[in-house]
Amino acid sequence: MKFLSVILLLAFCVMNTNVKAQDPAPDNSLVIASFSFPPLLHLADNGTFSGTMGETVRFICEEAKLDCTFKLVPLKRAYNDLRHGRVDGLITLDLGQFKECCFSSKWFSEWSAGLFSTHEPAKIPSTREEILGGSLIVVNGMRSPYSFLPDMDQLAKEKSIRLYKVKNISTAVKMFAVDRADFLWGGEDFKWYLQRIAPNKQYHYKPLFKKNVVLWTQKVKSLPLMRFNKAYTALKNKQALSQNGLMIPYFMDKRYKEYSMPETMD
Structure with missing residues (x-):
């Protein structure tokens, strides 16, 4: 009987270990859509996502230890992708147009x-x-x-x-x-x-x-957004962000990558 009790105890421990191993990993990723709007949002000459607003959002993601992936697509597609849940977020104006599906970030940058x-x-x-x-x-x-x-x-x-x-x-x-x-x-x-x-x-x-440009995020991604907002507040308190919501020049100069407009662009 004692031997059987030991076996049952070991089996329970193994089962408990397996359950813990299958717990979902922390939700720390965001797929963020954008559209080309130099110099705020664009693909740089080296093919990487950049822009003054783009680099600022990436900066906040890094502070929040979030794995943010950026997709640059046409404007209409970017809006549709967010509405249909094909992306987690979108950098665009806060016109209240996504309130049904999404939350807006505390981070903002005024656009005129x-x-x-x-x-x-x-x-x-x-x-x-x-x-x-x-x-x-x-x-x-x-x-x-x-x-x-x-x-x-x-x-x-x-x-x-x-x-x-x-x-x-x-x-x-x-x-x-x-x-x-x-x-x-x-x-x-x-x-x-x-x-x-x-x-x-x-x-x-x-x-x-x-109007303010914000990061709209799917409601199911509320936890990553909370971390993003917390990181934004921290960077703001450390004066790493300017009054306009963008990185201060010290950081922007190191991170911003230029987009050279083609001469034949119509």
């Missing part, structure tokens, strides 16, 4: 958009009425122009404004550089394109729309 023009700042429109009769270039697919002109398409149809919708940022900037329109709607980061396409162009920029 507005009007570029060769006019003096005082003559750049601040209201819908002030732009009537003028001409405007916008990038097709951007939603921020509608915050300034909710009825932009109707105004164009009525010929109250002359509207040029183009397929990408570089085309829009090239048109603005040769004065095809009075105004160009774009983000402050469009200055990066202007510096490369038309370095001698004289212009002014008036911000008219401001």
